[in-house]
Amino acid sequence: MKFGGTSVGNAGCIEQVMDIIRTASRESGVVVVVSAMSGVTNKLVAAASQSEAGNHEAVAVILAELRQQHDTAASALIHSTAERSRIGDKMEQLFQAGERLCQGTMLLRELTSRTRDSISSLGERLSVLLVAAALAERGLASAAIEATELVVTDGCHGGADPYMDLTRERCEGRLRPLLQQGIVPVVTGFIGATADGILTTLGRGGSDYSATILGAVLEADEVIIWTDVEGLQTADPRLVPDARTIPHISYREAAELAYFGAKVLHPKTLRAVMQCGIPLWIRNTFAPERLGTKITPAGPPSVGGMRALAAISEVVMIRIGGPGLSGVQDVLGRTFRTTAAVRADVLLMSQASSQNDLCLVISSAVAKSALEALRHEFAHDLVHESTEHITLDAAIAMVTVVGQNMSSTPGIVGRTFGALGRDHVSILAIAQSASECTISFVVAKKDMPTALSGIHREFQLESAWDPTLAEDALVGDENDENSIGTVNRLRPTTVPARQ
Ligand code: ADP
Ligand code: ASP
Ligand code: MG
Secondary structure (H helix, E strand, O other): OEEOOOOOOOHHHHHHHHHHHHHHHOOOOOOEEEOOOOOHHHHHHHHHHHHHOOOHHHHHHHHHHHHHHHHHHHHHHOOOHHHHHHHHHHHHHHHHHHHHHHHHHHHHOOOOHHHHHHHHOHHHHHHHHHHHHHHHHOOOOEEEEOHHHOOEEOOOOOOOOEOHHHHHHHHHHHHHHHHHOOOEEEEEOOEEEOOOOOEEEOOOOOHHHHHHHHHHHOOOOOEEEEEOOOOOEOOOOOOOOOOOEOOEEEHHHHHHHHHOOOOOOOOOHHHHHOOOOOOEEEEEOOOOOOOOEEEEOOOOOOOOOOOEEEEEOOEEEEEEOOHHHOOOOOHHHHHHHHHHHOOOOEEEEEEOOOOOOEEEEEEHHHHHHHHHHHHHHHOOOOOOOOOOOEEEEOOEEEEEEEOOOHHHOOOHHHHHHHHHHHOOOOOOEEEEOOOOOEEEEEEEHHHHHHHHHHHHHHOOHHHOOOOOHHHHHHHOOOOOOOOOOHHHHOOOOOOOOOO
16 A cells, blocks of 8 residues: 655645555555655755755744644554654654755755765655554554665666566565565655666656555565545546546556656556556545546556546657758657667657658657757758757647547547647647547647636546446456455445545
């Protein structure tokens, strides 16, 4: 079970989390993965950046706020004076380590990705202490564990990938014995370490991925992601208020939605369970009586048509093209080699021109490095050109419609673009995957909410789900013998309602 930032956002929320863990642990072994308390990682990242800029005061203010936030939660959750002072000492050691990292950064005025990872890891390392201590005080044997002991990753700071075999060995050695003794391991999400023990992070929002990594290596019956919404919805509920919970969906569709912007799942979450087929649930910590979304390899039996929408606004579009490039060889190959070299994932690519005109959508985080690298790559070819052939547009967003076998339902593309036309939304670029599961397009950033609402309405996604379908998710599908798991025992009678 993984609990996200809002789920452990304050002592009241953590009490709710305790209830869920206690109920589940009566029935089976549970490994708990926790995120940092909400807002904490953002503040830590800000502290790292302020350290690089040499702003002593700003760093001190942030660290003081974080100390206060964690002290308040510890005082409310841990009543034994001795235990509170023991946890207080451990938290203080972490804060001092954070201070030293910030001081070193301020001294050098240089923030390496390795140091940024170490600073931003503090949130999870603090929250496991709180949750494990609170569980223990409520009579449930528990152990706070840092995932640096468990999740072995490559050295790609800020977006590391796990080595599953090494991680399996570590988890068998460390977690399995605890489970056998009835102890609940409470593990930091988000972080891992290289085989040499250097701390890494899996990327922002990476605790979801931590949960599926641990679930997969331990061959769990199921993985449950507890969050602040009732499952995976037909669109981001903040942008489309009519969005509805999808009771049951396939791995493939959920993976596409996560990859193309549904923040409720880290983009790589499904990767870890693809091989083993463990059911993944997304459920609401604050409404545990609801079933949320079940994600299984095949999804519900009859699949076709559009299932949900996703969008990303933290992206840019890079255009490469113009007369100077028309005779240049291998523009596509060189473009992709260049973006790969700066680790810029290309989310959408479209080319349909005789003049080597192409456009790429990539994350804003890598926009600057990708633009510079591309201009450098083609500088020699464009030395005699007076106009800029490689340009960047940051005022865009990317919208993706997802549905398995969409192409077997004729007219989806027509209706999608018809809806955009009716709402006067212009499409700047389009790509449809040959696997027929996604159609992505680029619109102006300001048009993104209109585009999402219009398509959602056109396909009546708000009424596509009969709530009783959620019950179907419990009876399972052809791939899933374990569908009646812990979830079934967390019905209203056993878990208190939201406070
Ligand atoms: P956590 O802290 O639990 O990891 P996140 O904030 O990372 O939670 O993700 C949950 C949020 O994702 C929701 O509050 C919701 O606003 C957003 N979200 C975006 N797209 C979707 C979607 N399709 N379904 C559900 N939630 C979504
Ligand atoms: N705390 C980390 C973040 O905010 C990881 C997570 O919440 O999943 O990015
Ligand atoms: Mg998250």
